[in-house]
Amino acid sequence: MNRAIVILNIVMLCGVAALAQSHLDAAQQEAINQKFRAFDYDAVIELADQALLHAADYPAEILFPIYEMKAVSHFSKMDMTQALSSFVEILKIDPEHELDPVKYSPKIIAFYNEVKANFISPVDISSSSQPREAASPDTVVVYRADNSFKKLIYPSLLAPGTGQWLNGKRKKGMIVTGASTALLLSSLYFTYDCSQKEKDYLNVVGQNDIDAKYKKYNYSYKTRNALWTAYTLIWAYSQIDLYLSHKSSIQLGLLPPDVQNSSVGFALIARF
Numbered sequence: 001m002n003r004a005i006v007i008l009n010i011v012m013l014c015g016v017a018a019l020a021q022s023h024l025d026a027a028q029q030e031a032i033n034q035k036f037r038a039f040d041y042d043a044v045i046e047l048a049d050q051a052l053l054h055a056a057d058y059p060a061e062i063l064f065p066i067y068e069m070k071a072v073s074h075f076s077k078m079d080m081t082q083a084l085s086s087f088v089e090i091l092k093i094d095p096e097h098e099l100d101p102v103k104y105s106p107k108i109i110a111f112y113n114e115v116k117a118n119f120i121s122p123v124d125i126s127s128s129s130q131p132r133e134a135a136s137p138d139t140v141v142v143y144r145a146d147n148s149f150k151k152l153i154y155p156s157l158l159a160p161g162t163g164q165w166l167n168g169k170r171k172k173g174m175i176v177t178g179a180s181t182a183l184l185l186s187s188l189y190f191t192y193d194c195s196q197k198e199k200d201y202l203n204v205v206g207q208n209d210i211d212a213k214y215k216k217y218n219y220s221y222k223t224r225n226a227l228w229t230a231y232t233l234i235w236a237y238s239q240i241d242l243y244l245s246h247k248s249s250i251q252l253g254l255l256p257p258d259v260q261n262s263s264v265g266f267a268l269i270a271r272f
Contacts, residue, residue: 029062032069041073045082048073060093068099072108087112091119152242160238167242176238183231190224197221 028051035043048070055063071086090097099112156163160180165173197217204213 029066032066036069036073039076041076044069044073063093064090064097068104071112072104075108075111083111084115087115088119091116095119153239156238156242160235163238163242164245167245169245172241176234176241180231180234180238183227183234187224187227187231190220190227194220194224 028047032044032047032051035041035047048066051058051066052063052070067086067090071083071090074080074083074086095116097116099109101109104112152163152166155166159177161173161175161177163173164170164176167173194217197213197220201210201213201217204210
């Protein structure tokens with residue numbers, strides 16, 4: 001009888017402890033959620049790191065949102081290495097895990113899908129009878145550095161629109177090149193015209209002639225400045241558009257997993 005009472009007490013204590021642990025997990029997760037909704041990414045990362053100290057005690061349903069918010073916070077702070085690491089931790093738990101497109105932006109989804117597409121779980125390696133190329137010491141590339149960007153930016157700096165043209169966006173390239181060329185030629189013409197009209201204005205003597213020459217000079221001066229401003233804007237647009245539309249020059253990689261300890265390495269290489 002006494003033994004039964006002791007066992008019952010132990011069971012009840014375990015249940016209370018489990019319930020307390022569950023409430024603690026929920027409180028931690030809610031705190032992270034609040035900081036995440038407030039875009040306080042530093043606090044999200046700090047709270048997530050504290051919660052993940054006991055990650056082995058948490059079910060996947062709790063770990064997934066914590067790792068997701070931590071990864072997004074690192075991504076938003078441009079800490080791509082830590083963002084990659086957090087997403088890898090999710091994939092180590094469930095290689096088929098999907099992010100909710102309603103909660104996260106297309107950039108986050110695209111980044112995660114790239115990591116997922118190149119992730120190799122220890123099960124995949126150990127269950128294969130043939131050695132996989134990805135299991136070599138070489139890095140499995142997630143974002144491949146594209147050196148062709150250098151070949152696009154230099155022509156674009158000289159002639160706006162040529163970079164878009166060479167990058168396959170011929171319609172946009174044709175429009176930007178045509179507009180920038182027309183503006184450049186007009187700017188050069190009115191620069192010359194303004195110089196000539198300034199000389200005429202400075203050399204005139206009669207008051208009536210001074211007023212007439214000044215009006216022509218002033219018109220040419222304002223037109224020249226407006227054309228050069230417009231050309232500068234379209235030149236800047238061309239460079240920014242080319243940069244944003246081209247693949248990033250940052251290379252992220254996953255090192256092949258260590259089958260014995262089920263760990264995954266990662267690498268970050270920036271090329272400029």
